[in-house]
Amino acid sequence: MKLDFYGIRATEALIAFSLLSRLPVPHLSDQAFDNAARAVWAYGIVGGVLGGIATLMGWGLIQAGIPESIAAGMALAVLMMCSGAMHEDGLADTADGLWGGHDRTRRLAIMKDSHIGTYGVLSLVVVTGTRWIAYALLLPVNPLAIIAVAALSRSMMPCLMAALPHARSSGLSHQVGRPSALNAAVSVGIASCIAALTSGATAAVLIACAAATVVLVGAISNRKIGGQTGDVLGAAQQLSEVTMLLVLTGLLI
16 A cells, blocks of 8 residues: 555656656656646655756856856756746746737737747746846855745645636646645645755745745736636746745845
8 A cells, every 4th residue: 555655656746747847757658647636746846856956056166166147047047958948938928918918818819829929028038037146146155045946936836726727728737637725735835845944944934925926926817817827837936936036135135
């Protein structure tokens, strides 16, 4: 029984890594992804690993004498490569759709379009630029906080998935399915433990900021398109990450 339990949990963790990263994982059958909604509990773990890889890259470059701004840019680039830049893509599509369309149908159509518009470009410039600057400030003095941010921002996505209906009957979020509130809570709980270990008492502030950001993103998305999509989840991750980074850099001043 224990072997079955741990085997199922290990498979679900691999599903989470397969969905949220481009890291190599063992081959999984198509049937395994039928339980993708149950794998959301591991989203915080995926975020912690991705954040750890980026942090190690940035911190290592700084130790090698590379300027902090360059090291931060390389850390951010590695993070994007390891995650497939899927959340950045979601941010751009969400910005274009929610602000570029005049009704629900048009907004969803814009978000599905692979082309990027003015709102999408500007959102990427502002958010990515802010993350880059924050990384440059944090890596020399508080590098582990980046791990906390990466874990918490991804762990919040299942909460949005559980709270809001699917805005369309297709797309990655719809394929994954709607997770239970318990699995969403476990995701946040695991990420909170990671944050506590890597950022200490500051973790409580980060959790509150991330939750507030995701609630705001969810409220806007629900009003404009009647639910959530994979793009909205990506936008929630990016915006909650940048909010936490702003708080952390503010504490340094």
